[in-house]
Amino acid sequence: MTHTVTTIENNIALLCVDFSDEGVNLQGEIRIPGGEEKALQYLPFFEIDLRNNYSYLFPVSEIIEGGTET
């Protein structure tokens, strides 16, 4: 995932994320009051929410079942 932060009016930061680098066509943007620092604080939560809400877009890693040899 890549992200950018740009400041728009009244000290509001626009946080933009893009999952194209993971092969997922998903982009999001959110306004965060308080500037770039606050935006970066919220970034992990925004990312997790998007991954959860759009879980159907992300590839599911296979769980390899196995046992221990006796």
Add this chain to the structure above:
Amino acid sequence: MPYNTQQIKRDQQNSPIPQYFNPTTDVYEALLGRNGANRVELYGPDGNPIGTTNGKLNVRASEIETLLAGGLPAALTAGGGLKVGVVDALPAGANIVGQVKLTDGTDGLLINTNGSLNVVPVNSAGTELFTAGNPGNVQLTGSIESITSAPAVGVKTVTATAAEIFAEASAKANRRRLILKNEDPILRFRIGPSTVTQQNGFPVEPGAVIEIQFDPVTAVPIYAISEGANLSVAVMEI
């Protein structure tokens, strides 16, 4: 040559016929006529023949002279224009019509300052509608109460850092309604404008649902902040 030097016209019995002397051609010519009357050319008091335009005599009848001399002013408007009754349809163009009465009623149509017609809706009985005593029935179509696209849903994490709240990856365009449900069993969060804080925001109690209605053409971001630890909020945008 003078007329008395020319021979007058005569018929088969050698009698003089009705005739006149044409000084241009210097000969007598037979008088012509129709329906028992001679042809006549009218002359004005100045001795000149009265002309014609498109076959009509250039004459002002005495009745018209009378009107022009004093009969018309009583029918003139304050601006000096003629008062006329409109019988034929007005031609296309920028016709300016003053006050118009559709019937013989005492009230004329009113024009608003923006040029629109001032219309008072009435029912079939002639009673004015949309008054306190007669509110009338109205059915709205295309109002912001109607859903015009699929709703957007999602779950958002609200933290102690204020952030915009919406359902999907960004705020739904032209949204009409934002519905938030606090899914935390203990903690409250607060919503408000970009200046929202843990103290001044509007509180949403644990388990509570709040709906905010929007004008679809005006994008208004709503921000949320937790009063304590992180919590989950179910969001739907319509």
